[in-house]
Amino acid sequence: MFDIGFFELMVLAVVGLLVLGPQRLPQAVRTVGLYIGRIRKAVTGIQQEVNEQLQLEEMRQRLAEHEKKVKSGILDAEQEIEKDFQQEEKPEKQGTTDSKEVSGQPEGKEDKSS
Secondary structure (H helix, E strand, O other): OOOOOOOHHHHHHHHHHHHHHHHHHHHHHHHHHHHHHHHHHHHHHHHHHHHHHHHHHHHHHHHHHHHHHHHHHHHHHHHHHHHHHHHHHHHHHHHHOOOHHOOOOOOOOOOOOO
16 A cells, blocks of 8 residues: 555654654554554455445346346247147147047047957
């Protein structure tokens, strides 16, 4: 995040020692360290929340795509069933009959007396 080297830290320590004095410097360093720790925790929490939201959004998109595929498959199956149903109704409406029905015998039963 910040590119702070050893030299920059030494300059900050010397300036802090000159401004705050030797008695208040340790307390100031502890306070700064405490605030830095809190800031890091907050940033980490925010990063985790953002990552969770991104994952949820990705899952929602996948779910929407899957739902779209399933609905398309169901629609295709319905259309195919309707097509088959209409094809089966057409011969019945045209009056086509089976040769066994014309002879007066029900299907599956043949005349065994001959």
